[in-house]
Amino acid sequence: MAEVNRGGPLVGSDLRDDRMRALDRHCWSVSGEFRKLGELLDQDPDAIDDHLDLPGVLLYRFFSIPRRYWPALDVPPQVAAVCGTSLAQAVVWERFSYADPNVLLAGPGPALSSDAIHALADEEQTDRWFRRFAARPDHTFFAVTEPAKGSAATELTTTLRPATDGDGWVLNGEKTYVGNGARGQVGLVFCRRAPGPWGIEAALVEASSPGFSAELLPSVGLRGARISRMRFEDVRIPDRNLLGQHRRPTQRGLHGARQVFYRARPGIAAMAVGCAQAVCDHVRGQGVRDGGAGGDRLAAVEDRIAAIRRLIHRIAADIDGGLIDPHRIAAAKAGAARVAEDATVLAAELLGPASLLDDPWLEKVYRDVRAFEFMEGAGNVHLLSVFQGLLKGSGAGAVGPEGVR
């Protein structure tokens, strides 16, 4: 099994913040066991239950929970101070994914849904949500995608109707390709209360509710994500679980979904880059050197990784500064997914005949990275977004003489 090496600095990164560098070092120090655990999760994703106290798993669980809810955690203060930011997310998710992305995705915690809570929930809902996840290691789901519609959030058909007895709401419909859908104890389900984009709502749904069912889908890889199909048959939603009722329609359901997508995509891109870097380092560790044809092809992939990492860090820093450019985010995410695939295919070639049999870690990461293509929007969705950016003159976040912007 390949071991996690100590790693070098993040090539191409513009990180100059001492706290981010400290976070990066901390992630290295707590992810050493992830690669072995990742192999276990490939066989049984629920094996994470035996490792919930690992420092890295705990850091991921609390990363997106505001610090005021944290119990006493063994996390350096300078690291704790940056948790929750988009740039920190990019650093953490890349480093953890370098070790193994399955651990991160199988781990408990509010994860993606936290951004939607921040964007939509009222004070009581926010407090209830984060207290729950701080108190116990629950898993959550974020359900948008539907079988016939994909992740086109504006076209979703899952319905939310007022209960005939006047007590809350009733949810009906189906979602698919939802991470932790068959494992999460609670999550957000996006549904339609009225026609049009502003008729979309987000509801907190308990998996224990009557009428809720979910099944695991047999994915090629990244089994830690526990990609699932979910069905809702007259699932009762208490009024207190409908998010954003205090907001205008334009700031409700769809707004929350978009906030999650914009903030999650740099994280997914960082995961892909982490895997790609791990693969390249693994191949280097097997003796492939610059100068030969194989080494030069590997170096070309490493060049792309460094460039995409730089794009990710810049767009993440911009998000933290309040600037969201969906087109640049799309470009980074699409590029990261592609380079991760390319790195694994090249590795299987460079490491020789039957390398996918003789090198189990390579075979696993070869399967895992393909998920990044469709997570948080498929490649074509991002290509179209990049094109829309071109029309608007924003480009794709290209590097100019003055550096990335």
Place this chain on the structure above:
Amino acid sequence: MTPPRAPADVGSVVPDTTLPPAPARWYADALDELHHRLSPTGPVPSPTGHVVASPAALPAAAPGALARFGVVVSRAASGAATPSAHPTVPDPVGDGRSTTIVPVPQAVAEAFATGLLDLHRRLLHEVLRHTLRHLGARTSAGTTLLARQLVQAQLAEVAIRLAEVDATPPARRDQDVAARWRTHRRLVGVGRDLLRLLGASGFLVDGPAGDLHLAEVAGNVYLHSGRRQGDG
């Protein structure tokens, strides 16, 4: 996937979007059939001595990472597909039955390698049909994804590349190790592009992704052109 078993020449296949979806897990059966057709006395080992086949064909092999895709792996004790080695592989963690891995003549090994490429091409034609059906059934913004120019162009690109592989003269497509490896790499690229068009459904074991993963692994095992780059 269930492409028709017979014709090796698939250049004339016309995509038919009216066909119902095909069941998955075709590759393992087709691989067994190829083994049996070319080497009735036992499966064909790769140059590294590995054999990839279904559990039915390799009953002694322990389930491994590929078991969920429908195949298992055995490895000859010493060797490759050369006439000099006659290894037998008892597998202590299997069901106790041993699998005899007999080397095959060079001509059989080469026919097997060419046969793998034919399987891969047949599979890709079927996945292309499946993709047309899938995208024709998916709607967005009041139309099917198949009606989108971006999607149409990507499918056309796939069709052109696949037709080029089909039309490549045998001398350049599959008559030596280097040609077979080049062809395999081209087919892997075509398959990846199709799976991207399938979105998340292209990541499920019980769909095209499972069979295409096996085709990629089989190529890595049986068709690879040479040594690892780090060796000397």
